[in-house]
Each structure stands twice: as structure tokens, then as C-alpha cells.
Amino acid sequence: MCGSIFSLTFSQNSEINITEIGRYIDYLAEKQGISSIFVNGTTGESMSLNVAERKILAEEWCEKAKGKMDQVIVHVGCMCLKDSQELARHAAQTGADGIAVIAPSFFKPNSAEALRTFLHEVSSVAPTLPFYYYHIPAVTGVNVPVTSVLENIEELIPSFRGVKFTGIDLMDFGQCVSYSQPHWSVLYGVDEQLLAALAMGAHGAVGSTYNYMGCHVSKLMSAFENGDLIQARTIQFKMQELLSYAKKQGFDLGVNKQLMSEVSGLCLGPPRLPVVPCPTARALSIAQKYHSIFPEH
Numbered sequence: 001m002c003g004s005i006f007s008l009t010f011s012q013n014s015e016i017n018i019t020e021i022g023r024y025i026d027y028l029a030e031k032q033g034i035s036s037i038f039v040n041g042t043t044g045e046s047m048s049l050n051v052a053e054r055k056i057l058a059e060e061w062c063e064k065a066k067g068k069m070d071q072v073i074v075h076v077g078c079m080c081l082k083d084s085q086e087l088a089r090h091a092a093q094t095g096a097d098g099i100a101v102i103a104p105s106f107f108k109p110n111s112a113e114a115l116r117t118f119l120h121e122v123s124s125v126a127p128t129l130p131f132y133y134y135h136i137p138a139v140t141g142v143n144v145p146v147t148s149v150l151e152n153i154e155e156l157i158p159s160f161r162g163v164k165f166t167g168i169d170l171m172d173f174g175q176c177v178s179y180s181q182p183h184w185s186v187l188y189g190v191d192e193q194l195l196a197a198l199a200m201g202a203h204g205a206v207g208s209t210y211n212y213m214g215c216h217v218s219k220l221m222s223a224f225e226n227g228d229l230i231q232a233r234t235i236q237f238k239m240q241e242l243l244s245y246a247k248k249q250g251f252d253l254g255v256n257k258q259l260m261s262e263v264s265g266l267c268l269g270p271p272r273l274p275v276v277p278c279p280t281a282r283a284l285s286i287a288q289k290y291h292s293i294f295p296e297h
């Protein structure tokens with residue numbers, strides 16, 4: 001299971017702060033059972049960071065994860081192809097274990113072919129690095145079926161190794177799993193319905209809530225693997241109860257980040273504009289709900 005990582009910004013000047021990353025990794029490994037990390041993704045506020053900041057974060061996460069995480073996947077997708085290529089080259093030089101690329105979402109690819117060509121242009125500058133397509137249509141507005149991206153994809157991108165699928169279309173997801181090659185990973189990113197994706201054959205999970213629910217999700221995944229659907233459902237329903245409560249309070253990246261700080265004790269700082277900090281009372285209310293749902297935590 002993979003934690004999608006929050007970036008670290010300070011309130012005073014909204015600059016990235018890397019001093020907490022070592023403690024953050026220890027917390028993820030020791031308290032949340034996270035085995036790999038996804039850096040500079042959505043939760044990592046990558047689209048609010050410039051190329052130089054994303055390089056600094058990628059370098060620090062790769063350095064501090066050595067010996068502690070199985071894999072560090074760095075998201076290098078940008079609105080600008082040249083920036084994505086620069087970050088892909090940098091990830092390869094920095095020792096990342098793989099790269100992922102989101103569909104550009106200001107000027108959107110208007111076909112699977114355009115999207116595949118964009119992905120190829122990025123992957124080709126780091127040809128030895130495992131490459132993942134990061135599908136998150138609710139954020140990008142790019143609804144190209146992933147199955148149409150995958151068709152003979154390794155002829156175009158020999159380094160292609162899988163998909164990070166953050167979407168609720170479980171038919172498209174199931175077809176991705178069915179089509180996937182043995183050396184690929186099809187990872188699921190909607191934490192509140194992970195169990196459904198496991199039933200469809202998900203090879204793993206990447207999500208923001210694993211920063212503070214990872215220890216519970218590990219038990220969900222073990223229960224599923226052992227055929228204990230009752231236990232797996234019980235944990236999934238608890239996750240859904242928390243997220244349903246949080247969404248009623250108002251749940252965005254700012255709330256999610258403050259909730260992570262409240263539960264972990266780490267100082268992640270506020271989000272960067274245009275995302276606004278979460279009212280402390282709201283984060284505390286959700287954290288209290290979390291502890292009431294997961295009293296053992």
C-alpha cells in the first residue's frame with residue numbers, strides 16, 4: 001500500500017519545508033504500515049509548486065526513503081510538456097523507482113491518441129524508469145477510458161508499468177486489470193471504495209487517507225486476502241463513516257492536511273493558495289470522529 005504524500009509548506013511565507021520529511025517517513029513506516037510513497041501527486045499539491053520546488057521535494061523524499069520504503073514513485077506531470085520532461089529526467093537522476101504522469105488539464109488531450117502521445121513524449125526522456133499513467137478524471141476532467149490508453153501501450157512506451165486509477169468507473173478499472181501484463185501494477189486511488197477495487201483485482205492502493213488510516217487499511221487488505229470479507233467490509237465501512245462525516249463538514253486538501261497533522265502530530269503546515277487552511281475546530285472535530293471510529297488508534 002502506498003501513501004500519497006502531503007507537501008510541506010509553512011504559513012509565514014508559504015515556502016516548502018523539507019525538515020519534517022525524515023520524521024514523516026518514519027511515521028508512515030512505523031505507525032501506518034506504508035511500504036511505498038507517491039511524491040508530488042495531488043495530495044502533494046504538485047500543481048501548486050514550481051519545477052524547482054518539485055525537484056527539491058523529490059530529492060529529499062528519495063534520499064530520506066532509502067532503506068525505509070520499498071518504492072518512491074515521483075509524479076512528474078505538469079500542464080507543460082517541457083516541464084514534465086525536465087522533472088522526468090530529474091527523477092531518473094535522483095534515483096526514483098518510477099514516475100507517473102497525469103493528463104494535462106488546462107489544454108486537455110481530446111483523444112486517447114493525443115494523451116498517449118503526451119505520455120510517450122514524457123516517458124521517452126527517462127526510458128529506463130518504470131512509467132505509470134495517473135488517471136484522476138474528477139480533477140483533470142479528462143475522461144478518456146484508461147483501457148483505450150493501454151492498448152498495445154508497451155509498443156509506444158516500453159517502460160510502461162501500470163496505472164494509478166483514481167476514478168469510480170469500476171468497469172474501466174476492471175478492464176485495466178483484465179488487460180494488465182504480469183509485470184504491471186494497476187493501483188486504486190479512491191480510498192473509500194478500495195474493497196470494491198480489490199474484488200476487481202487491484203494490485204495495490206495509493207491514497208491520501210493512508211497517511212492516517214494506513215494501519216487500518218493494511219488490516220482491510222489482509223482480511224480480503226484471507227477471504228474474511230466481513231472484517232474487510234467492517235473496516236471499509238468505518239473508513240466510509242469517517243469520510244462521510246468529514247465531507248459533511250467540508251473536506252478538501254486543506255482539511256485533509258490539517259487532519260493528518262492532528263492525527264500524526266507532524267507539522268505539515270498549511271496548503272498553498274488557492275487552497276485555504278482548514279479551520280482548526282473543523283480538523284479537531286474530524287480528528288475526534290476518527291478516534292471514536294478507531295478507538296484502538
Ligand SMILES: CC(=O)N[C@@H]([C@@H](O)[C@H](O)[C@H](O)CO)[C@@H](O)CC(=O)C(=O)O
Nearest residue numbers: 004041042043166189190191207208209
Ligand atoms: C482526488 C483525491 O485527492 N484523491 C485521493 C484520495 O486518496 C482521496 O483523498 C480519498 O479517496 C478521500 O476522498 C488520491 O487518489 C489522490 C492521490 O493519490 C494523490 O495525491 O496523488
